[in-house]
Amino acid sequence: MSEPVEGTTDSIPQQVLPLEVIDRSIGKKLRVLMTSDKEFYGTLIGFDDYVNMVLEDVEVISNNDDDKQIVKKMLLNGGHIAMIVPDVHSGKQ
Numbered sequence: 001m002s003e004p005v006e007g008t009t010d011s012i013p014q015q016v017l018p019l020e021v022i023d024r025s026i027g028k029k030l031r032v033l034m035t036s037d038k039e040f041y042g043t044l045i046g047f048d049d050y051v052n053m054v055l056e057d058v059e060v061i062s063n064n065d066d067d068k069q070i071v072k073k074m075l076l077n078g079g080h081i082a083m084i085v086p087d088v089h090s091g092k093q
Contacts, residue, residue, distance in 0.1 A: 022047055022084065029087040030055075035080050037063040042074075051078030 025044050032040045032053065042058030053076045060069040 019049075019051075021086065022051065025084075025086045031085040031087065032076060032081055033083040033085070034076075035082045039063075040074070040076065042071075045073075048078075051081060051084075052076065053078065053081070 022044070026046065028044060029041065030044050032042075032055070034040070039061040040055060040058050041061065042055035045054040045056050047053045054073065055076065056073045058071045058074050060071060
C-alpha cells in the first residue's frame with residue numbers, strides 16, 4: 001500500500017466533526033428546529049458540549065401560529081434540538 005504524497009489532494013478524505021460545523025457557525029445565522037413544533041432563526045453566539053446554544057436577534061417560528069416573534073437573546077436546551085441548519089448565505093454579500 002502506498003503512502004499519500006504530502007501536498008496532494010488524493011489522500012484520505014477529511015473528517016469533519018459535528019461540533020466543528022457548529023463552531024464554524026458562531027457569529028453567523030442558523031436555523032434550529034426543535035423536537036416540538038418550534039423553529040428558531042438567529043445568530044449563534046455560543047454553545048457547549050451538550051449543544052446548548054445562545055442565539056441573538058432570534059425569529060421564533062411556530063408551525064401552529066402565523067405570527068412571528070423576535071427575541072433579543074435566548075438560550076436553547078440542546079436536549080430538545082432536532083436539527084441545526086447553518087445559513088450558507090449568512091455573511092456573504
